[in-house]
Amino acid sequence: MAIRITFRPEKNQPPIVQTSLVQPLTSGADSIQEPQRGRKVIHNAAENKDIAEILAELDALVGLTTVKRLINEIQAYIEIQKRRTREKLTAEPLVLHMIFRGNPGTGKTTVARLIGKLFREMEVLQKGHIIECERADLVGEYIGHTAQKTRDQVKKALGGVLFIDEAYSLARGGEKDFGKEAIDALVKAMEDHKNELILILAGYKHEMEWFLQTNPGLRSRFPIHIDFPDYTIDELLSIGDSMLKARQYEFTPEARNAFRFMLQGLLNSHPYAGNARLVRNMVEKTIRKQAVRLYQKSSSSREELIRILPCDLSLEEEDLK
Template sequence: MPEPYTYTKNSQINIIFNQKKENSVPMPFPIDEKISHAPLEKLEFRLKKLVGMKDIKQMVKELYAWLYVCRKREELYLKAERQSLHMLFKGNPGTGKTTVARLLSHLLAEMGVLTKGHLVEVERADLVGEYIGQTAQKTRDLVKKALGGVLFIDEAYALARGGEKDFGKEAIDTLVKQMEDHHDEFVLILAGYSEEMDDFLSINPGLPSRFPMILSFPDFTGSELLGIALQMVKERDYVLTTEAEKRLSRHLRQKALNQEMHFSNGRYVRNLVEKMIRQQAVRLVRESAFDRDALRTIRTCDLVLEEDYKPSVISGEVTGH
């Protein structure tokens, strides 16, 4: 058996390919169809919109190239590797896991690997029932819904929590069975915090081998968080003043340096942008300023940040200033 291929770069991503070779195994897509690189062009267009995630982007391109070359080898009657595409995503919230899952579902559909390419996003509550037999049925129904696409389970480690009477393990067992029964008909992606996902895999010795692709999503840097914020502001047709952008940049760089456990990354930035837009609206109503420039401009006073709050010396209560 060949050794697993491990791709590591900057300790940010670890992709493990457990390769299985079979003689003359048909690929899960037609080989007599004329192949173009249109899927790659669409892929690169989508990847350019994503801030950061350099290594994740590289992996997605490598996946495309591998699938393409496998098809070309089949056309020339060469041996081609057949590998499960089920994946495991590890990282904090807001690091792009759901976005990449959706991007992959589109790519695999455009290459003919998946018949539909839709994304079904679920969590523990969608899978686990309240009485015996309900969990297995709920899980099978969701897999059926995901056939032809991607089943994305966020915070998948939650399935392993609970006591002996908990039905989370039943959901896991059902998923494993469905992966066997519907081989190549859908892609299962389990996502969650890095340490918790490692613990989750350890509960069943057979789980790691069923997920040959393990992707680690690092937290965004301060400059990347700022890039995400500016992109969101632009998409909403707003602009930041120079001073507002400088203040926002200082705040996000400090958040990145703090390395808070389970920091919500992109979600934090989105909430921050939405809050500053609401603050700008309050200011505009107060000032009765509704010309085009006023409606588009976010000023420094519209940024209400964590450091704007401090304990009151008199009462000990937290107050803003």
């Protein structure tokens, strides 16, 4: 099943969700396998408490409305294919390798971790852990070194998810670059371990599209493409509130307005400012500034220890990195 989500350039317009089904297989390694003897059979995924908790955790994330809907569709799709298999009906092959496209800090890694946990509970993956890596973890310094480094990362990820950030960097060096060797090793691993591994390639939207064009065979191997949009100003504010609440802090109304004004200025002046990583940096710096302010007093009330004031807010260029 190939799935692509495209966000319209016009505001207030819903995203376009396109799906297409591959030809069903009636037998072979790509077919849905019967559950192993002795393992539990989930007749209704909604009845599985662990799955419900993972989906609730996904739903609790700020924003990402279309991403959440797609994950729920994939979960339902897997469950129905398993039911069809139990009834001796033709089932679609489970090809779940994915492309995540979006700016840094837009939730790609968080969603990948939840997918690993979800697929473990659905018995698609044995472990459901995630191995995060980038070019330096895969590309070696001499002929043969890259293939071994890549195989090592694949071995660590077996039973779970191999998440490669800035995957497009593997193709930037041209034909003689060792990055091409890493791509070839990954493609081989996808065939050799098709039932033991899910590969997620992530990066900026335009760079990932270029990357897929450099190797025509890659696009067909990744049937699920998910675009992660930048957060809106209200979503960034909500993320900031949540981060403070988790640490038992809260904005005063004046500080929250100042925080909104600061974020609005960043969104207007920096193309990649709409991300949670920036908010986290700002929140952590704000907490430190509040600590310096309160440290100058001999004692502090509980309320003072909780409240964030406008004077605690600041932003430096390094926060944007």
